[in-house]
Amino acid sequence: MLIADDQALVRAGFRLILEAQPDIMVVAEAGDGEAAVRLARHHHPDVVLMDVRMPGLDGLEATRRLLSTPDDADRGGPVRPAPRVIILTTFDLDEYVYAALQAGASGFLLKDGSPEHLVAAVRTVTVGDALLAPTITRRLVERYARPAVSSERPPEALAELTGRETEVLMLVTRGMSNAEIAAELVVSEATVKTHVAGILAKLGVRSRVQAVVFAYESGLVTAGMSLPT
Numbered sequence: 359m360l361i362a363d364d365q366a367l368v369r370a371g372f373r374l375i376l377e378a379q380p381d382i383m384v385v386a387e388a389g390d391g392e393a394a395v396r397l398a399r400h401h402h403p404d405v406v407l408m409d410v411r412m413p414g415l416d417g418l419e420a421t422r423r424l425l426s427t428p429d430d431a432d433r434g435g436p437v438r439p440a441p442r443v444i445i446l447t448t449f450d451l452d453e454y455v456y457a458a459l460q461a462g463a464s465g466f467l468l469k470d471g472s473p474e475h476l477v478a479a480v481r482t483v484t485v486g487d488a489l490l491a492p493t494i495t496r497r498l499v500e501r502y503a504r505p506a507v508s509s510e511r512p513p514e515a516l517a518e519l520t521g522r523e524t525e526v527l528m529l530v531t532r533g534m535s536n537a538e539i540a541a542e543l544v545v546s547e548a549t550v551k552t553h554v555a556g557i558l559a560k561l562g563v564r565s566r567v568q569a570v571v572f573a574y575e576s577g578l579v580t581a582g583m584s585l586p587t
Contacts (some may be wrong), residue, residue: 359480360386360401362394362417363409363446368469372407375473382480391415394424399452402438405480408463409446410454417445418458419570425462425564440564442483456502460571462564465489486551487535488566503574513576524578526553531570 359376361369361384367470369387376382383402388394392415396404406424410417425440445458445466455466464483467476479489519527522543536554540547554566559574573579 359384359405359407360388360394360398360403360441361407362388362391362412362420363407364389364412365409368409368560375476376480378475382477383424391417391420393418398441403441403482406441406443407446407467407480408443410452410458410466411447416454418454418461421445421458422461422462443583444479444483444489450498452498453502456498456532456571459499459567462568464565464567482535488530488570499571503571515561515572516576516578519557523553523557525559526550527569527573528579529559530554530566531559531573 359382361372362374363372365371366389369389372386373384379386383405386397388397390412394406394408394417395415408417408421412420421443424443440462443458443463445455445463446469447455447466448469449455450468458466465479465488467479467489482489516524525543526539529542533584534542536547536550540550544551554569557569558564558566561569563572
């Protein structure tokens with residue numbers, strides 16, 4: 359994985375915590391967004407911890423660049439999957455964080471979180487789940503999401519979802535992992551993964567987080583709405 363933060367002490371602290379784990383290796387550190395993009399395309403990390411506020415190219419634009427262009431595609435090399443990006447911030451309600459989620463980041467972490475939370479977050483996104491802590495993420499999306507259409511006329515993409523896919527999407531908006539959704543619907547985790555893949559394809563998004571943002575901006579889920587329990 360790669361750590362991008364403009365404070366050397368912060369990077370060192372994160373590296374110390376992460377490299378104490380037998381299954382996590384830090385391949386590089388970056389002090390700004392330009393370096394983060396360059397090093398990520400060189401080392402091909404599975405996960406990038408990205409500070410949202412950095413000098414020069416900030417974490418938001420760096421995230422957009424990493425996730426909008428397949429790795430090595432612009433140089434004629436083999437196309438590699440984009441890394442999972444975890445946004446680091448000192449604010450839980452931050453418009454820059456929301457924009458990063460729109461761009462496809464897998465979630466965000468507050469810098470004052472515990473070491474255990476940091477390690478768990480890296481492992482969570484590595485297996486394809488998203489960091490969607492229900493209370494904080496929902497407040498963030500509700501604050502900055504701007505529904506583009508009336509909820510009475512859902513976008514065509516939503517109409518393409520099957521009933522079960524819509525049900526799975528609603529559970530994803532609650533911050534549930536594949537395993538939790540599987541338990542809720544009494545199906546296998548593999549079945550849930552298939553449904554999630556179908557949802558992402560039909561909505562034209564790359565990540566679970568983007569699907570949640572889409573659900574709010576389309577009006578499928580609205581601020582103050584009581585989600586199914």
